Amino acid sequence: MPETPLTLWASLPEPLVTVLVILFKITLILVPLLLSVAYLTLAERKIIGWIQVRMGPNRVGFFGVAKGWAQPIADLVKMLMKEFIWPRKANRFLFVLAPIIALTAAVGAWAVIPFDDGLVLADVNAGLLYILAITSLGVYGIIIAGWASNSKYALLGAMRSAAQIIAYEIAMGFALVGVLLAAGSLNLREIVLAQQGGVIDWFWLPLFPLFVIYFISGVAETNRAPFDVAEGESEIVAGFHVEYSGMGFAVFFLAEYAAMILIAALTALMFLGGWYSPFPDTATETPMIGVLLGPGIHWLVLKTAFFLFLYLWFRATFPRYRYDQIMRLGWKVFIPVTIVWLLVVAVAVMGEVPPWFNHPL
């Protein structure tokens, strides 16, 4: 008897069904994410180009529309076809493992990101902790890559990155503690729900110093300009990934951009109200575009895009920080500021200061 796909599905054992459903959801998250990464690279080159009064990529493309749009595809094909070069005396296992760790950390954190109320892969209680723990693993990709490459420049890059990430992770963690205090929960969905309302109700206002510090630390965590000393192409060639070619390099590239998008999305979720709309509730009654003005995933995407734009803007604008200046900023400026502001937030929460903290936790 010929089986239709539907009956085949129904006949599968239940655990397998669960696993398949989860895998399907993961694909639903990963495919748009990887596409975003691809087009983020294009956006970066275009935007920086415009900022510097250049054209940016403007050759690759077909169908006759805006030339340059197929640039990421061309890049991908090029990367795939390049040779994977093994450095002499490199530790082969770790050399391959490093980019995988980097990518896993950057992608794994997306499991707990809520895209809309209830639209999340894993609605875990300790979501915030999970995010912190997983993102802190990303540095291993860089350190292991630097060490396994058996190269001076790579090792220097890895050392720089390790020290930098430790410094900024603390500030980042403290900023998140502020969010946790304000929202009274470690669950990312509930953190967004605690920001229900308009622009004024979002946490960026009461947690303003933490908001700024979180985003800057996020830039430092992802090793992006002006904190990109781990790469420092003018000083140590390309830092930790100097020995990587072909797909190894591509995976690092992917991980870096996925981490950027993650930080941008997290900033939007925790400080800019996630999927909430800046317009009042009455705006949903507007004809035609009412749905768009109400809360929804598009707002999260917009806010994320805004922060991604900031990333690119920074890169085009600021010169690279010197290593000791980075350390000073992290340890001597950010950490004290976050600690002081934690105290302020705690007092505000205890005093139930409206409009943010007057609802029962």
Place this chain on the structure above:
Amino acid sequence: MIEQLFFYGFSAILIFAGVMVITARNSVHAALFLVLAFCTSAALWLLLEAEFLAMTLVLVYVGAVMVLFLFVVMMLDVNIAPLREGFIRYLPVGILVTTLIAVELAMTVGARRFGLDIMPAPVRQGPEYSNTETLGLALYTDYLYPFEIAAVILLVAMVAAIVLTMRRRQGVKHQKPEQQVTVRREDRVKLVKM
């Protein structure tokens, strides 16, 4: 059933990683195996629904402590050979002591005294149960005093680290960023009429 499978899987990796930590010839490899051991023990804690401890283990030990460890280990050019010189000489004593302790432990801390019939597994809590909240409540009420002392111990560690490493060298040119940013044009540029 699946849970047990996970448990034995993670335990096997944990034991393997633990053995490798002390037998690995390369200190960087040893440190990386320690990372693996931390990650697997975090997974074991997750199986026990102790998600806060699991996450904190990864966050603190894997994410921060071991990174610094690797930082130091990679910088040091440790020659392994002299470290292993006494290995054979002390091996018999080491094996003897280890076996003795292992036998003692096996005799005392076994299923006979800590089996599931004597010490039942903790009750499974529902999805609403927050391990973090419970821990927080316990730490800040019943265990306030030990918690504060633990904080003081960390303070001592910080003071000790600073006092043992910080030295004010004479004649070192320091940058003062606050002066750098307040500098004005008149301080640096002097226009001379030619």
Place this chain on the structure above:
Amino acid sequence: MTLTLQNLLPAAPEMFLLTMITLLLVIDVSLPERYRALTYQMAQATLVGVAVLVLMFYPEQQVLRFHDTFVNDALAAVLKLAIVLVTFFVFAYSKPYLQDRNLFKGEYFILGLMAVLGMLVLVSAHSLLTVYLGLELLSLSLYAMVGLHRESITASEAAMKYFVLGALASGMLLYGMSLFYGATGTLDLAEIARYLAGGTGSDGMIVQEFAGTRPVLILGLVFILVGIAFKLGAAPFHMWVPDVYHGAPTAVTLFIGSAPKIAAFAMLMRLLVDGLAGLDSDWTQILVILAIASMAIGNIIAIAQDNLKRMLAYSTIAHSGFLFLGIIAGTQAGFAASMFYVIVYALMAAGGFGMIIVLSRTGVEADRLDDFKGLNERSPWYAFLMLILMLSMAGVPPFLGFWAKWSVLREVVNADMIWLAVVAVCFAIIGLFYYLRVVRMMYFDAPLNQARIQAPAGMRVMISTNALAILALGVYPSALMAVCIAVMQ
């Protein structure tokens, strides 16, 4: 129990001390170098304040606080006073030494105060958790203090040894505690005692049959005792003591050798007597071995030393053996005798190392035995003070040390362990030799140098007070003894 101020007051000395430590940290950072003495004065004032607070909140009966992790009773109060008093002397002796050697940093006093806080926590511990945390707080501060003199290679080596072995000992202790927690299901010392006595737990349930977990408890006990012996420096876990005492700056040796011994005694009392009294037949056997080994190794090897710091280190090992004797006796009078012994020992050790500081000058460490040759010609007064200290440590009647030894030996005899008392007396007589050798050198040998002894006036007064107090207490030992006996009841 709600956390009201009234409820927290029994811990007022600890809280005051911690507040002052944090305050001092901030003040010391912003203090110009020439006002550094202010840190010292404030540290001393803090100690006085702690003593006053201990007296103010002297408990009429046992007070439990903080979910029963903290206990304040007469034992705690008296030991706290003794710790603070000894530390006060130690800081006073250290000051000129540190100033001479460019070590006069606020951190010495701050770390010292933190160690005192650790000792207070240990003394007031009523839970395995607080015992461990107090001990760690104390040890960690001491490790850092040993390494304080960074330019000295011996000090760094000593700090390293101390730290590694201390960490190992902590691990042992912690492992033993975890076995106890696993077997009894509680960290509370009173609960453990009740479990061992076969009573009912706090939740009213009849506790599990004791016999079933006995092997676990014995194994845990062994680990705990190994940890304690390490920390106390009892043989055969004494290897670090001579190196650390010798390598550390004398001011630090002075501190390590005195007040922490009182805290270690408190730890023994809290763990073994408060918590594990039900296993006394087991720990007595182990303590007997530790005591005999310590007295033997300490007294015999001390003879071979030509460095006074090392000699005193071995003498510490021997004294810790004697300290065990009273606890082995297992009676209230025995505990009181041990308590008397440890307080007396702390005073004598402070004086002994204080004398090394008195004799040392800029650039000269007077820690060799030769440095004491002909002290009588150079300064009869200091020679006399050293005479008191040495004879007291040796246990020559009628000095204070004699009464200490006599009281523990009497309790051992009362507990029908005459053979142990005989062994102890034999080793004490062996010990007599090296103490008397110092006395002989001071009075009958020609001095190797005639350098003037340049101790500041305050120091002279303090060391004289210390030695004369030992003399006076030796004549009237009954007052201190009465306090110790009263505390134990």
